[in-house]
Amino acid sequence: MAWALQAYGSVMGGGRRKGGGRGGRGQRGRVQMDRGGGHDRTLKAPRHSSQQEKMTRSLQDECDTEEQSPDQDQDQDQDLEHMDEPRDEEEEGEDGEDGGEDGEEEEPEDEGDEDGEEGEERPKRRGPKKKKLTKARMQRFKVRRMKANARERNRMHGLNDALESLRKVVPCYSKTQKLSKIETLRLAKNYIWALSEILRSGKAPDLMSFVHALCKGLSQPTTNLVAGCLQLNPRTFLPEQSGELPHLAPGPAYTGGYSYQSPGLTPGLPSPPYGTMEPPHIFHQIKSQPYALEPFLEAGFDGPLSPPLSVNGSFPPSFKHEPGDYPYPGHYGSAMGGALYGPGGGANVDGIMAFDGHQHERIMNVQMNAIFQDS
DNA sequence: TAGGCCATCTGGTCCT
DNA sequence: AGGACCAGATGGCCTA
Numbered sequence: 001m002a003w004a005l006q007a008y009g010s011v012m013g014g015g016r017r018k019g020g021g022r023g024g025r026g027q028r029g030r031v032q033m034d035r036g037g038g039h040d041r042t043l044k045a046p047r048h049s050s051q052q053e054k055m056t057r058s059l060q061d062e063c064d065t066e067e068q069s070p071d072q073d074q075d076q077d078q079d080l081e082h083m084d085e086p087r088d089e090e091e092e093g094e095d096g097e098d099g100g101e102d103g104e105e106e107e108p109e110d111e112g113d114e115d116g117e118e119g120e121e122r123p124k125r126r127g128p129k130k131k132k133l134t135k136a137r138m139q140r141f142k143v144r145r146m147k148a149n150a151r152e153r154n155r156m157h158g159l160n161d162a163l164e165s166l167r168k169v170v171p172c173y174s175k176t177q178k179l180s181k182i183e184t185l186r187l188a189k190n191y192i193w194a195l196s197e198i199l200r201s202g203k204a205p206d207l208m209s210f211v212h213a214l215c216k217g218l219s220q221p222t223t224n225l226v227a228g229c230l231q232l233n234p235r236t237f238l239p240e241q242s243g244e245l246p247h248l249a250p251g252p253a254y255t256g257g258y259s260y261q262s263p264g265l266t267p268g269l270p271s272p273p274y275g276t277m278e279p280p281h282i283f284h285q286i287k288s289q290p291y292a293l294e295p296f297l298e299a300g301f302d303g304p305l306s307p308p309l310s311v312n313g314s315f316p317p318s319f320k321h322e323p324g325d326y327p328y329p330g331h332y333g334s335a336m337g338g339a340l341y342g343p344g345g346g347a348n349v350d351g352i353m354a355f356d357g358h359q360h361e362r363i364m365n366v367q368m369n370a371i372f373q374d375s
Numbered sequence: 376t377a378g379g380c381c382a383t384c385t386g387g388t389c390c391t
Numbered sequence: 392a393g394g395a396c397c398a399g400a401t402g403g404c405c406t407a
Contacts, residue, residue: 144393149384151394156382180380 171214172222172229183222190214 163181167173170188179187194213198204205213215223 145385148386148394152385152396153383155395160382182380 172225174225177225179222179225183218186217187214187222187226190216190218 163184166188167179167184170179170184170191172179172187190213194205194210197213211226215226218226
């Protein structure tokens with residue numbers, strides 16, 4: 001029974017095939033899990049499927065009352081047949097505990113018994129004697145491993161849940177188009193910085209400055225997503241001042257199809273995939289709008305931040321990119337064809353909410369207004 | 376088909 | 392000793 005769980009483990013994920021030479025079982029089926037990854041992927045089945053939960057529960061049960069027939073062992077643990085023997089120290093402690101349980105499996109620990117049945121002459125090994133990997137030991141090892149796997153799964157699920165919570169509080173939460181993990185973290189970082197910058201300066205930035213700051217280091221699709229959110233609901237992002245957003249460009253300015261696409265590479269800066277929202281690119285479509293970017297951006301980030309979006313000197317020198325922070329090898333960039341909201345030029349904002357609905361929006365506005373009343 | 380993203384497994388290390 | 396955390400490896404899914 002427990003080996004339904006072993007199979008479960010194999011089904012749920014490819015798993016690492018250590019040593020590379022292990023045959024495995026070829027292509028395995030896999031439960032359709034959350035395949036939300038990717039910048040513009042549509043979401044699939046919820047991750048916490050009842051099946052998975054059932055399996056996990058079953059795993060726990062099985063771990064408590066582990067019984068297995070030899071043929072099951074043979075049949076369902078082909079991977080483990082080739083597994084390296086567990087570390088000696090792991091096994092040492094266990095024999096005392098449950099020696100009675102697998103007493104029939106234990107074999108005498110003769111020197112010659114250790115590694116070879118061929119009877120070849122070998123130099124004596126130093127160190128603790130290696131105990132033969134009996135079935136019972138193997139079984140305990142598997143149980144431990146399964147428990148650890150289950151814990152690790154749960155841990156990662158918790159991590160993903162936290163990330164999902166974060167997605168909901170950063171701008172542009174969408175139930176149908178999830179930000180990737182890395183983009184969520186980047187956007188959150190930018191958002192925190194932008195808000196703290198507002199607090200620091202006590203001034204409300206104009207919308208373009210704000211979105212500019214939010215989109216630093218984000219990929220092109222995410223940048224477009226943020227821009228789409230802003231277009232839909234700019235007030236979510238910026239505090240109301242006298243009932244109006246002073247520098248907010250009117251709607252049509254955003255539908256002019258200006259693009260954040262990268263103008264090109266700068267030597268030494270691996271920048272292309274990240275939206276390059278350089279002011280000239282942005283504002284050539286909205287020249288009539290006040291250019292209030294600098295006051296908001298001049299403060300600069302103090303800490304390590306997203307990679308610089310702009311390579312034309314618009315950003316303060318404190319913008320430093322972190323090595324290895326550019327995982328996108330130019331995959332996006334011009335792929336967007338210069339259209340901000342998608343190939344067709346229309347806003348690709350289906351299902352996008354700026355934050356998680358209006359409630360959150362109200363809360364944010366209250367908070368933001370409170371900030372400005374205080375300052 | 377390549378690349379991005381993801382979930383999972385796994386072994387090592389550190390901590391309680 | 393057992394659990395948490397971490398990073399590497401692996402394979403599946405999806406999109407351009």
